[in-house]
Amino acid sequence: MLSHLPRVRPNLHSFDPRPFAARVIIFTALAFLVACGVSVPTTNMGGNSGQQINPSTPIQVALLVPGGSTADEATLIATSLEKAARMAIDDLNGVEVNLRVYNTARDPALASQLAATAVAEGAQIILGPLDAASANEVGLTAANANVNVLAFSNNTAIAGGNVFVLGNTFGNISDRLVNYASRQGITRFMIVHQDDLAGAVGRDSISNSIRAAGGTVSGVETYPFNQTGIFARASAIAAAIKESGAQAIFVTDNVVGGLPILATSLADQGISPSDTPLIGITRWDAAPQVSALPAMQGGIFAMSDAGRETAFRERYIMTNGTAPHPLASIAYDGVAAIGALGATGNRDALTAASLTRASGFAGATGIFRLRTDGSNQRALAVARIINNQITIVEPAPLSFGRGGS
Secondary structure, three states: HHHOOOOOHHHHOOOOOHHHHHHHHHHHHHHHHHOOOOOOOOOOOOOOOOOOOOOOOOOEEEEEEEEOOOHEEEEEHHHHHHHHHHHHHHHOOOOEEEEEEEOOOOOOOHHHHHHHHHHHHHOOOOEEEOOHHHHHHHHHHHHHHOOOEEOOOOHHHEEOOOOEOOOOOHHHHHHHHHHHHHHHHOOOEEEEOOOOOHHHHHHHHHHHHHOOOOOOEEEEEEEOOOOOHHHHHHHHHHHHHHHHHEEEEEOOOOOOHHHHHHHHHHHHHOOOOOOOOEOOOOOHHHHHHHHHOOOOOOOEEOOOOOHHHHHHHHHHHHHHHHOOOOOHHHHHHHHHHHHHHHHOEEEEEEEEHHHHHHOOOOOOOOOEEEEOOOOOOOEEEEHHHHHHHEEEEEEOOOOOOOOOO
């Protein structure tokens, strides 16, 4: 769909999102699938679920990855996830982990069968799988054996009971950005989203974050996910923004999609980025050239701890000879959490009470912690486009419970 966007107008300083879309379109589509898979019910085991361990023996971990099909992208992700998990094992201090890998082929039924096999083979905790529907099936199967699941999904619809999601959720991102904006005196927000499933999920997350922080959603506007649709809706959206008294515009689109076109179209309709900046729940550094657009100046978004992210990437390349897939760090985080809990010597290290400890864990791209509802909180930095450059205006917190966390 992104590849069908024609070249943007000359006033975008000749920036063309298509080359970037060609490089990341597969990952973008996958991210939407992981984030916005069908909402499916999950089991609720209640109480303190999870297996006990023997601190003097290796922890038995099953890693469910999306390999095993003919899809090249799924194979790439599976390989990268496994390599990152093994890197994390090498980093553990005084804790042994026995990792068994199972290829799900991105098939929920197969994932469920493999989860049963993993449990029968002694798995004390399951890491993965990738897709929300598969994770839900694995959670149901593992619940019968009182085994917790750390899924790679960021779809909170399947979180809860014995299923915890490791992916960075829209809600976590919007919470961070609303927190930052409110401390800058911004409390009235217009939400503008593309008319697709990712846009709808993003809209709801943003709205929940704003209201939870005591802010005001001054209006919600939508547009078709194509250039013609953006141009057709720009005038009405701009008018609604002006009429609403919004202090900022929360957007769900991304820089390899319609965001550059939307931002410039709104500026053409008289929306000043200095008076009403954009705030986005996607990573704008995926196409740094966007920072040169006048309409994006002052815009705010969230990202991982850049230093830790770079260090993880460089070490992965040094170890494996290739760059990691963007999802690889999540597998590292899962093993890191398991190892940190195993190092306590506590027999209940893999139970829900231990997994949700308030202090969280040190991950590949920053600290994170799991919540009792199965969702997660990741420490994020806040970035802003200033003078055509992406600038970190508030670093990712190094511990939880402080301002900005």
